[in-house]
Amino acid sequence: MRTLFWSLGLACSMSLVFPQTLLETGFEPPEFSLGNLAGQSGWQAFHFSTPNTALVSDALAFSGLQSVRVVPVSGASSSWWWKPIGYNTGGSGYITVIWDMYLGAGTIQAAYGIDCYDPDGFRIAAMRVNNLNRVQLVQDNGFTTTIIDTGTIYPRNTWARFKLELNYSTGRFRLIMNNRELGSANLNSAADTIFADADIWVNNITGNANDFAHYDNFRVMASSAPLPGADLNGDGCVDDADLLIVLFAFGSTDPIADVNGDGVVDDADLLEVLFSFGQGC
Ligand SMILES: [Ca+2]
Ligand SMILES: [Ca+2]
Ligand SMILES: [Ca+2]
The missing domain is CATH 1.10.1330.10 (Dockerin domain)
Known part of the structure; x- marks a missing residue:
């Protein structure tokens, strides 16, 4: 073929992209065993207060046997899980984060998404599906956060493929769900040119969410042009x-x-x- x-x-x-894979995982064995994600293969965690849980799980997977299952814990708020990348973009080109996400429905729901950070902890760009299933861009400027609603509702209990495409040349980022662009926003002008990490993020907004999320096929790519x-x-x-x-x-x-x-x-x-x-x- x-x-x-x-x-x-x-x-x-003629239009070479030269993509470079910075991180790629389907959370599969033998690299990953069932149990806590943090501590496996360089993955780390931070919790704003009480830890929520992220487990390598075989309960549901987009492909292969395993994915990461995020479950809110009573009394918790935000938690993040990431593997350090530390790629210097030099202020140009693209970083694209790609992942498959399944959010299970609950009677009380949390918000789930991806947060991208620089080494100083400035959030470069982010997205979330909130507790009301609204797909949103999260735009930061210094320490000021603006939530930009895309008008799109994510249907719970289905897999969707998301892309966050960060364009360091223009200082903008795009959110794509199932090959459809949902919106764009500014990169954080206070962040430097180093892409430190892309974090799995849960915000247990009310502290008593009873839903869950799965993340699979997590990739971070660097390229000189948009990925096709x-x-x-x-x-x-x-x-x-x-x-x-x-x-x-x-x-x-x-x-x-x-x-x-x-x-x-x-x-x-x-x-x-x-x-x-x-x-x-
Ligand atoms: Ca998998
Ligand atoms: Ca078509
Ligand atoms: Ca391909």
Whole structure:
């Protein structure tokens, strides 16, 4: 298949992306064992007060056997889990955080998302799904936080693939859910050019949430150009693996394979993959 589209790939490689993988994990064995995420494979945790829990779990996974299950604890507020990255962007290019997220419904719900930090603890960019299922951008300027509501409701009890794309050249970031851009905001101008970490974040807003979240296929990529939208598996390269995702989902409504985000997987999505073939590879 790669040979079949080799010439097309060569033509498209004029716009080289040079993606570099800074972090990639599906939380699978043998690297990860069931139990606390913090302490495994360099992952750390910080809790604002009482710790919430993040466990490597086999209760639910987007792919493979395991994912990270975040469960709010009574009386807790915010918790963060991350693996240090420490990549210096030099103030240009892109950092893209990609992950699959499943939020279980509860009668009292927490907010879940991803927070990106610089080494001094300034939040560079962030997103969350709040307790009312609203998908929101979190924009910081110094220590001032602004919540920007995208108007999109995340349907609980489903997997969705999210991307946070930080553009250091323009000082803006975009939030993408299931291949559809939901909004954009400013990077924190007080943050420096080093991308320290992307954190799994829960805010147990009322202190008594009874829902849960799963995170799987967590990636952080650095690139000189935006990762192509047709890179469906999030490895930075549009190749036969992405083509197969569209082919196997053809005719369905699978949001992961719906490249143009119009709700159906059809020849339009196939063409987007073919025309992007070879980008980033
Ligand atoms: Ca997994
Ligand atoms: Ca790919
Ligand atoms: Ca489509």
